[in-house]
Amino acid sequence: MKVKKNFKEGDKVVMHSCVEAAMYNGKVWECSTDSFVDxxxxxxxxxxxxxxxxVCExxxxVNVPAxxxxxxxxxxxxxxxxxxxxxxxxxxxxKIALIHSELSEALEANRLPHNKGYCKVVVSDITKIKDDAEFLKKFEAQVKNTVDDELADSVIRICDLAEVEEIALELHVQAKMRYNSLREYKHGKNY
Known part of the structure; x- marks a missing residue:
């Protein structure tokens, strides 16, 4: 018998072990209803x-910071x-140079031929591994040093610096997104 998941509206979830999981590659979804039996x-x-x-199976x-x-x-x-x-x-x-170095590492991974620099696994399948030693082994073999990994490192370093500098990054991102939405096409530049 299948174990009931009992998801609640607002829960954050990722797909795994199905065709859609490969298509959406670790995308975090929000439940818009409680789970129910169809x-x-x-x-x-x-x-x-x-x-x-x-299907909840x-x-x-996932435990995603709010x-x-x-x-x-x-x-x-x-x-x-x-x-x-x-x-x-x-x-x-x-600290800014370290952020830049992570972005440079993402660029170098991107330069590898035939998309070899990109993560080829559903990262949520690796994060659900409970044994730390097994998780480390899989992460280092399949995720480490990919474009995906280096962009994550960049975000981590940016968030770390913002916290030290007491910058409410989320509010600034929201304000900048609104500002950018009101700007002209390509912000008036060629690229």
Whole structure:
């Protein structure tokens, strides 16, 4: 007998072990309804932005920070625990250069022929591995140093620096998105 998932409206989930999981590659979906049993006796749920219901057996609940600001705090706390802020005399330019280095690593991964620099697995399948040693082995073999991984590193470093600088990054991103939506095509430039 299948284990009931009992998803609730607002839960964040990712698809796994199905064709759609490969198509959406780790996309986080929000449940727009509680899960329920359909006419075929499958537990299903509706997902925001997805047409029709989806079988819960192929969904996994994810613990996603509610906001970018929440993510900033978690990221900075981990960076402190790992020793990245031991120096009381830190250098802003150095932190920006480290962000730039992550973006350069993404560019180098992108330059590999035949899309070899991109993650070829559904990353949510790896993150659900409970054993840390197995997770590390799979991550290092299938995700590490890909474009996907280096862009994630860039975001992590940006969030860490924003937290130290006491910048409410989420509010600034929202304001900038609105500002950009009101600008002219290509913001008046060639590219």
């Amino acid at each position: 006419k075929a006796n499958d537990e299903v749920v509706y997902l925001q932005g997805f047409s029709g219901s989806f 192929y969904l996994q609940l 906001t970018i600001n929440d993510m900033q705090i978690l990221i900075h706390d981990n960076a402190v625990k790992k020793g990245f802020w031991e120096d009381e005399e830190w250098n802003f330019a150095e």
